[in-house]
Amino acid sequence: MSQGPADRSALLHALSAFDRPTVGGFPGQSGALAPAESRHGPLEFPVPAAERRYDLHVVVDRAPSMDLWDDTVRDFLSVTRQAPFRSVRVHELDTSASDSPPPGEAGADGTGTATRRVLLLATDCLGHAWRDGRMTALLHEWSRTSAVAVVQLLPQRLWGRTGTPLVDVEWSNPNPGGPAGRLRHRPWSSPAGPAAVGGAVPVIALNLHSVRAWAELVTGADGAWHQGIGLLVDEKPSAPDGTPTRGTPPRTGAAGTTAAGDVARGTPQAGRDAARRFLRTAEPDSVRLAALLTVAPIVTVPLLRGMRHRLLPDTGDFSVAEAFLSGLLVPAPAHDTATAGRRAYSFRPGAGEVLMRELGRSDVTRALSVADEFLPPDAWTLRHGWAETDDDPRAATEPTRDDDTGPELRVTDERLPSRNNTFTGRDALLRDLRDTLATKGNDLCVLQGEGGVGKTQTALEYAHRHRDDYDFVWWVEAGDAAKARQSLEQLGTALGMTPDPGGAVPAEAVLDRLRNGRTRSGWLLVMNNAESPERLGPLLPRGRGHVIVTSRSISWTIRMPYLRVAPFRRPESKELLHRLVADLSDDDADALAEKAGDLPLVLVQFGCSLAGPGLDVEGHLAEFDGICAMLLRERPLPDYPLPVAASWQVTLDALRDGAQDAVDLLHLLCFLGAGPVPQDLLFAGVGREMPLGPGHVLRGAVELHQALYRLGDAGLATVDKDTRTIEVHRVLQLVVRHTFMEEYEHRRAGEAVLCLLAAAVPDDPTASDSRLPMTEISRRLNLVDALASERDDVGDLVVAAVRHHHTHGDPNLAATIAELAAQSWHTGPEPRRRQLEAMRRCLEQASPGP
Numbered sequence: 001m002s003q004g005p006a007d008r009s010a011l012l013h014a015l016s017a018f019d020r021p022t023v024g025g026f027p028g029q030s031g032a033l034a035p036a037e038s039r040h041g042p043l044e045f046p047v048p049a050a051e052r053r054y055d056l057h058v059v060v061d062r063a064p065s066m067d068l069w070d071d072t073v074r075d076f077l078s079v080t081r082q083a084p085f086r087s088v089r090v091h092e093l094d095t096s097a098s099d100s101p102p103p104g105e106a107g108a109d110g111t112g113t114a115t116r117r118v119l120l121l122a123t124d125c126l127g128h129a130w131r132d133g134r135m136t137a138l139l140h141e142w143s144r145t146s147a148v149a150v151v152q153l154l155p156q157r158l159w160g161r162t163g164t165p166l167v168d169v170e171w172s173n174p175n176p177g178g179p180a181g182r183l184r185h186r187p188w189s190s191p192a193g194p195a196a197v198g199g200a201v202p203v204i205a206l207n208l209h210s211v212r213a214w215a216e217l218v219t220g221a222d223g224a225w226h227q228g229i230g231l232l233v234d235e236k237p238s239a240p241d242g243t244p245t246r247g248t249p250p251r252t253g254a255a256g257t258t259a260a261g262d263v264a265r266g267t268p269q270a271g272r273d274a275a276r277r278f279l280r281t282a283e284p285d286s287v288r289l290a291a292l293l294t295v296a297p298i299v300t301v302p303l304l305r306g307m308r309h310r311l312l313p314d315t316g317d318f319s320v321a322e323a324f325l326s327g328l329l330v331p332a333p334a335h336d337t338a339t340a341g342r343r344a345y346s347f348r349p350g351a352g353e354v355l356m357r358e359l360g361r362s363d364v365t366r367a368l369s370v371a372d373e374f375l376p377p378d379a380w381t382l383r384h385g386w387a388e389t390d391d392d393p394r395a396a397t398e399p400t401r402d403d404d405t406g407p408e409l410r411v412t413d414e415r416l417p418s419r420n421n422t423f424t425g426r427d428a429l430l431r432d433l434r435d436t437l438a439t440k441g442n443d444l445c446v447l448q449g450e451g452g453v454g455k456t457q458t459a460l461e462y463a464h465r466h467r468d469d470y471d472f473v474w475w476v477e478a479g480d481a482a483k484a485r486q487s488l489e490q491l492g493t494a495l496g497m498t499p500d501p502g503g504a505v506p507a508e509a510v511l512d513r514l515r516n517g518r519t520r521s522g523w524l525l526v527m528n529n530a531e532s533p534e535r536l537g538p539l540l541p542r543g544r545g546h547v548i549v550t551s552r553s554i555s556w557t558i559r560m561p562y563l564r565v566a567p568f569r570r571p572e573s574k575e576l577l578h579r580l581v582a583d584l585s586d587d588d589a590d591a592l593a594e595k596a597g598d599l600p601l602v603l604v605q606f607g608c609s610l611a612g613p614g615l616d617v618e619g620h621l622a623e624f625d626g627i628c629a630m631l632l633r634e635r636p637l638p639d640y641p642l643p644v645a646a647s648w649q650v651t652l653d654a655l656r657d658g659a660q661d662a663v664d665l666l667h668l669l670c671f672l673g674a675g676p677v678p679q680d681l682l683f684a685g686v687g688r689e690m691p692l693g694p695g696h697v698l699r700g701a702v703e704l705h706q707a708l709y710r711l712g713d714a715g716l717a718t719v720d721k722d723t724r725t726i727e728v729h730r731v732l733q734l735v736v737r738h739t740f741m742e743e744y745e746h747r748r749a750g751e752a753v754l755c756l757l758a759a760a761v762p763d764d765p766t767a768s769d770s771r772l773p774m775t776e777i778s779r780r781l782n783l784v785d786a787l788a789s790e791r792d793d794v795g796d797l798v799v800a801a802v803r804h805h806h807t808h809g810d811p812n813l814a815a816t817i818a819e820l821a822a823q824s825w826h827t828g829p830e831p832r833r834r835q836l837e838a839m840r841r842c843l844e845q846a847s848p849g850p
Contacts, residue, residue: 018085058119063094065324151205176220369569373570426572445561455565459548485507525545574593577606606628625734
């Protein structure tokens with residue numbers, strides 16, 4: 001939630017209007033001076049500090065809900081200290097407190113002498129003082145002596161949900177530098193009507209346009225009218241001329257507010273009802289974020305941000321703010337001590353169970369991994385009600401075995417690959433694997449996941465860690481049934497069994513001996529890289545030992561106990577990179593891990609590449625896509641018989657032999673962007689006209705269904721049956737695009753994606769029930785390709801995106817898309833002129849407001 005360097009520089013430029021000397025210097029006057037670029041920083045302001053006209057007071061709201069904006073406030077204060085003010089003072093108040101905020105401490109002393117005082121209140125307008133009128137009264141008092149503005153930190157689409165009385169107005173300033181109470185304002189709808197005096201203060205967002213417009217309003221002397229948003233501060237707020245305000249009383253309190261504390265005592269049914277309302281009204285990304293948070297025993301702001309950054313990287317701050325504002329999270333002060341000093345929140349009773357139904361198994365696995373990263377160990381005792389004691393179910397012991405019958409099992413030569421000395425992390429997964437195998441009546445566990453996530457290395461580490469817990473360990477390469485059978489025959493020889501006349505011990509005899517043999521501690525067999533259970537199932541040993549199966553195939557998860565192996569948690573990624581590259585900085589390790597999608601195999605490749613001569617970290621990051629494709633295509637790793645890309649190529653070639661539809665679907669998914677893709681979106685193309693190539697698989701429901709299954713079974717995608725989504729890891733997408741596809745296949749896949757999105761557009765993209773599908777469509781739309789397309793349905797797709805953004809609270813983005821379309825289509829045929837006219841009519845309509 002912090003501002004990047006470019007954002008901070010833009011805000012500083014916006015505030016340069018205040019670089020005025022105490023005599024003259026207003027825009028249009030001879031005293032105005034322009035800031036200059038500096039070799040040592042973004043700006044040099046020509047007016048010396050002692051001669052500047054304006055003093056700035058920044059009031060920071062410290063209500064608990066403001067925890068979400070700590071980084072933003074810190075960056076904003078940093079900008080103000082560099083801005084061209086004579087002095088900058090910072091004050092704090094808590095709008096959640098029951099007593100009235102003290103005006104004097106907030107920088108407006110009520111003397112009426114501060115005619116050149118600028119006062120900015122940084123807030124989210126969620127504290128109790130905003131609802132009982134204390135803050136509007138205080139703003140009214142401040143507006144008599146200071147040029148006041150409210151800096152609203154929430155995304156603008158959420159402003160109306162705070163309950164504050166907002167109105168679209170035009171401002172005019174007859175007294176440059178004077179207090180806000182002397183500003184003239186009028187509603188947009190009545191430009192010819194009488195100008196109202198007093199009763200409102202400007203509300204601005206932290207972006208270049210909003211801050212610059214306000215700064216020019218405060219310092220300007222041209223008498224022009226400026227469009228903006230006002231917060232009404234009359235004793236009984238109402239909009240001028242009866243114009244309705246945007247604010248409506250919130251149904252529930254935001255996290256950290258007094259109202260939120262009240263709802264914490266509600267019934268589970270009330271919590272379930274609130275969660276269902278949230279599912280109906282919130283953005284899809286906000287719903288998904290809230291659902292992912294339910295896996296954690298408690299929620300902190302760092303976890304909220306981390307979950308968004310790790311699992312929803314393509315979303316912005318809106319999803320974080322909407323989830324936090326939902327009223328589903330309530331303060332849990334009794335647990336603050338378990339969160340290393342961070343304020344703790346929990347879901348309302350009943351709300352979590354409704355939200356968690358939105359998650360699939362893979363979602364839960366990944367969310368738990370992120371939560372484990374951002375929550376301290378003490379927090380996890382709150383979820384299960386137990387600590388690390390003998391009663392800890394994660395510390396279960398081996399089940400007892402009946403070892404009194406059958407021949408004794410001893411091997412003359414154990415088969416176990418060497419331990420990986422750079423193995424990193426996976427403690428929770430290894431613990432869960434031990435628990436699964438130790439459960440009474442269960443002697444097998446499948447480690448399932450896509451290629452490169454570390455299934456083999458996890459099984460190998462488990463075998464070495466628990467080597468002394470077994471009589472022997474035997475490693476079986478099970479890529480095909482013939483190799484697995486041969487390895488079992490070799491085990492028979494190591495067990496001293498009598499061979500048949502052909503000189504080999506039959507695999508079936510070995511399986512029987514493993515079932516009936518006498519052991520002290522049991523045995524462990526690892527079936528690595530197993531093919532489908534239909535072919536390998538008959539060769540699985542059962543009985544007096546444990547079996548670990550590693551496989552990409554999802555078929556193993558249907559009837560057998562399994563654990564999904566996900567990419568690394570970020571600390572694990574960084575730890576591995578630091579072990580491979582000793583002088584790597586923490587920031588560089590984080591940047592590389594982000595680029596690699598925390599895929600262990602890619603991290604190892606880049607670590608080895610960085611440890612050698614050639615490009616440095618900056619070069620690897622700048623050329624990541626090309627280097628990644630090259631490394632995975634050409635450089636084999638010690639534990640892989642082929643380079644990784646080559647192994648993927650083998651899988652793709654096998655699919656091409658009998659499942660070309662699956663290959664076409666993979667190409668399509670590689671151009672649909674990152675993150676899980678709803679299957680409903682893919683099925684929207686069924687029965688529609690689709691282009692040749694990848695689009696062919698979308699024409700029939702049966703063909704698409706089979707292709708989804710084949711991709712998941714080949715380990716090239718994660719198919720989640722619970723959430724009905726499919727996801728291809730970003731690194732595999734990169735390799736497929738760079739290595740396995742020709743240029744003409746790129747064009748075909750991009751065209752098929754546009755046709756699919758166009759087919760999925762609802763009849764009315766502005767309807768309330770169209771908001772969720774249109775959000776998904778808009779997020780995956782490649783605007784450059786869409787504007788270059790000559791298809792009429794793709795042009796209608798762009799119009800639908802504009803209408804969606806304009807209707808559902810992002811009119812600035814709608815206007816930007818329309819402007820780009822006008823530039824691209826100004827000489828287009830009749831359909832394009834019709835579509836431009838439709839966009840123009842849409843933008844002329846009043847924005848519906850947050």
